[in-house]
Amino acid sequence: MAYSYLEFERPIAELTEKIDELSQMGADSEVNIADEVERLRKKRDKLVEQTYSKADRGQMAQLSRHPDRPNFLDYVPMLFDDFQELHGDRAFADDGAIVGGIAKFRELSVMIVGHQKGRNTKEKLKRNFGMARPEGYRKALRLFKLAERFDMPVLTFIDTAGAWPGIDAEERGQSEAIARNLMDLAVLKVPVICTVIGEGGSGGALAIGVGDRLFMQQLTIYSVISPEGCAAILWRDRKFADEAAEALKPTAKDLETLNLIDAIIPEPAEGAHRNPEAAAEMMADVLDKALRELLKTPVEKLLEAREARLRQLGVFNGE
Amino acid sequence: MSWLTRLIESPKSILSSSDSSSAPEGMWLKCPGCSETLYNKDLIRSKMVCSKCNEHLRIEAEKRASFLFDVDTFEEHDTTLKSVDSLNFKDKKRYKDRIKDANKKAGNSDAIRNYLGDIKGQITSASIFDFNYMGGSMGSVVGEKIVRGMERAIEYQCPYLLITASGGARMQEGVLSLMQMAKTSSVANRLNEAKLPFVCLLTDPTMGGVSASVAWLGDVILAEPKALIGFAGPRVIQETVGEKLPEGFQRSEFLLEHGLIDAIVDRRELPAHLKMLFEHLMHRAYRQAG
Ligand SMILES: [Zn+2]
Numbered sequence: 001m002a003y004s005y006l007e008f009e010r011p012i013a014e015l016t017e018k019i020d021e022l023s024q025m026g027a028d029s030e031v032n033i034a035d036e037v038e039r040l041r042k043k044r045d046k047l048v049e050q051t052y053s054k055a056d057r058g059q060m061a062q063l064s065r066h067p068d069r070p071n072f073l074d075y076v077p078m079l080f081d082d083f084q085e086l087h088g089d090r091a092f093a094d095d096g097a098i099v100g101g102i103a104k105f106r107e108l109s110v111m112i113v114g115h116q117k118g119r120n121t122k123e124k125l126k127r128n129f130g131m132a133r134p135e136g137y138r139k140a141l142r143l144f145k146l147a148e149r150f151d152m153p154v155l156t157f158i159d160t161a162g163a164w165p166g167i168d169a170e171e172r173g174q175s176e177a178i179a180r181n182l183m184d185l186a187v188l189k190v191p192v193i194c195t196v197i198g199e200g201g202s203g204g205a206l207a208i209g210v211g212d213r214l215f216m217q218q219l220t221i222y223s224v225i226s227p228e229g230c231a232a233i234l235w236r237d238r239k240f241a242d243e244a245a246e247a248l249k250p251t252a253k254d255l256e257t258l259n260l261i262d263a264i265i266p267e268p269a270e271g272a273h274r275n276p277e278a279a280a281e282m283m284a285d286v287l288d289k290a291l292r293e294l295l296k297t298p299v300e301k302l303l304e305a306r307e308a309r310l311r312q313l314g315v316f317n318g319e
Numbered sequence: 320m321s322w323l324t325r326l327i328e329s330p331k332s333i334l335s336s337s338d339s340s341s342a343p344e345g346m347w348l349k350c351p352g353c354s355e356t357l358y359n360k361d362l363i364r365s366k367m368v369c370s371k372c373n374e375h376l377r378i379e380a381e382k383r384a385s386f387l388f389d390v391d392t393f394e395e396h397d398t399t400l401k402s403v404d405s406l407n408f409k410d411k412k413r414y415k416d417r418i419k420d421a422n423k424k425a426g427n428s429d430a431i432r433n434y435l436g437d438i439k440g441q442i443t444s445a446s447i448f449d450f451n452y453m454g455g456s457m458g459s460v461v462g463e464k465i466v467r468g469m470e471r472a473i474e475y476q477c478p479y480l481l482i483t484a485s486g487g488a489r490m491q492e493g494v495l496s497l498m499q500m501a502k503t504s505s506v507a508n509r510l511n512e513a514k515l516p517f518v519c520l521l522t523d524p525t526m527g528g529v530s531a532s533v534a535w536l537g538d539v540i541l542a543e544p545k546a547l548i549g550f551a552g553p554r555v556i557q558e559t560v561g562e563k564l565p566e567g568f569q570r571s572e573f574l575l576e577h578g579l580i581d582a583i584v585d586r587r588e589l590p591a592h593l594k595m596l597f598e599h600l601m602h603r604a605y606r607q608a609g
Contacts, residue, residue: 248406
C-alpha cells in the first residue's frame with residue numbers, strides 16, 4: 001500500500017525508501033548490507049520518535065487529519081465484533097457523515113457512534129467528509145436513546161472538521177440538532193465514553209462528545225474552531241493557521257493541562273496512521289478499563305458525577 | 320473580512336451606549352433599515368425600534384433590561400465574575416488587552432448581564448447578552464453566568480429568560496469556550512426537571528456556539544424581527560457551497576417558515592407577550608384539578 005507523507009514527514013519517507021531499496025538488494029548481496037539496513041532502521045525509529053514528539057501545534061493539526069489516519073470504520077472491526085449498523089433519523093435521511101450501531105466490545109453489547117470522513121474520493125463524497133447535517137446528529141440521538149432503553153453503554157468516536165455549513169443544514173435546524181444532543185447526552189442514563197480519534201472540530205464534534213469520560217488519542221486535536229477558521233477571523237488570512245493553532249492550544253497535551261480530558265490514549269511510535277492495529281489495541285485497553293469502572297457505578301452516582309463534571313467547566317475570576 | 324467582523328462593524332452597532340436617563344436632547348442617528356433620521360428621545364420611547372420601517376436596532380444589555388423589567392424592580396447580579404486569559408492567547412492583539420478594551424467600551428459585566436426583576440409583575444431571572452462586548456462571544460464567564468441565571472430561577476421558582484446576541488464561542492478561550500456549550504446545555508435539564516419555564520429570545524445576531532447550544536433549548540423560542548440567526552455564518556456557507564443564498568436566509572422570518580422557532584415578537588410588545596406566556600406555562604390546570 002502506498003503511504004502518504006506530510007511535508008514534515010519527508011525525511012522519514014526518504015529514509016524508508018532507502019531502507020526498502022537496500023533490503024531488496026540484500027537478498028543476493030554481501031552480509032554488511034543487513035548491518036546497514038539494521039543501522040538505518042534504528043536511525044529511522046529515532047527520527048520517527050523525534051518527528052512526532054517534537055511536532056508543533058500546526059503539525060499536530062495536520063497529523064490529526066493525516067490522509068492515512070484510520071477512520072472510525074477502520075477501527076470498528078479491530079475494536080468490536082458483530083457490528084450491526086443502524087441507519088437513519090426516522091424523519092428525513094440517513095446521514096453518512098455519522099455512523100452508528102450495536103456491537104460487541106469484549107463480550108459487552110454497546111452502542112457505538114462515530115464520524116466517518118471517508119477514505120477515497122467516492123466515499124468522502126458519500127460521507128460529506130465527515131461533516132454532519134442535522135439528520136446525522138438526530139440519528140445519533142436516536143441511537144443514544146435506544147441505548148438508554150436497553151441499558152447499553154455508549155462509545156462515541158469523534159473525527160470531524162465540524163458540522164456541515166450548508167444551506168440545507170441551516171434550513172433543517174443545525175443549531176437545534178446540536179443543542180439537543182448536548183442537553184440529552186448530559187442526562188442519558190447509561191455510561192457514555194467519548195474518544196477523539198482524529199480531528200475534534202467545534203460544535204459538530206461536541207454534539208457526540210458529552211459524557212462521563214473524554215479521551216484523546218495522542219496525535220489528535222480538539223478545538224473550538226479549526227486553526228484555518230480562526231486565522232480567517234482573527235488574522236483575516238487563512239495563511240496564519242499555524243499561528244492560530246499555537247494560540248488555540250488544541251492538542252491532547254494541551255487539553256490534559258487544562259484538565260479537560262481524562263487521559264491521552266497513547267499511539268505506537270510511528271503513529272496510528274502507520275500502525276492502526278497497534279493503535280486500536282492501545283485504545284481498547286483504555287476503553288475497557290473506563291467501561292468496567294463506569295458499569296460498576298449506580299446510575300444516580302453516574303449522573304451526579306456527569307452533572308458536576310459539566311457544571312465546573314470553565315476558568316474565571318470572582319464569585 | 321469575516322462575517323463576524325462585518326457584523327461587529329456594521330452600522331447597527333454604532334449606537335451610543337448612553338442610557339435613557341442621560342441621553343442628551345437632540346441626539347440622532349440614521350436608521351440602518353430605511354435611512355430615516357431618528358431622534359434618540361423618540362427611539363427610547365419606541366424601545367429602539369424605527370417607527371417608520373420597524374427595524375429593531377441593536378441595543379446593549381442595560382438598555383434592554385430597562386425596556387424589559389418594571390421600573391425599579393430589577394437588579395443586576397453576578398457582576399464580580401471576570402474573564403481570565405488562561406491560554407495566554409495572542410492573535411494580532413492579546414486577549415488580556417481585548418478584555419481591557421471591552422471593559423472600557425461596554426462595561427465590566429463581560430458579554431452577558433444577569434438580572435432578577437419583575438416583568439409585568441412576574442418575577443423573572445434573565446440573562447441578557449451584550450453584543451457590544453467582544454461580539455457577545457461566550458467564554459467561561461458567559462457560561463457561568465447563564466448557569467447561575469438558571470440556578471437563580473430554580474432558587475426563586477420563577478421563569479428563566481435568555482436573550483441572545485452573539486457571534487458564537489469566544490475563540491480566545493480555545494476549547495474552554497466550546498465546553499461552555501456543554502455546560503449551559505447540561506444545566507438546562509434542571510429547569511426542565513423543576514418544571515420552570517425557560518424562554519429564549521433570539522436577537523440580531525445569534526450565531527455559532529451560542530446558537531448551537533443554550534439558545535435553542537428553551538421551552539419556547541422567540542425571535543425579534545429580521546434577526547440573523549444560524550449555526551454557520553452566511554459568508555462561510557457561501558464560500559462552502561458556492562451558491563447564492565436564498566432571499567432572507569437565516570433571518571427570523573425564514574426560521575419561522577422552516578419551523579425552527581415558535582414566534583416573532585415585536586420588542587415593544589415583549590413584556591406583555593412574556594407575561595401572558597409565563598402565566599400559561601405556570602398555570603398548571605391539570606395539577607390544580609388533581
Ligand atoms: Zn427605519
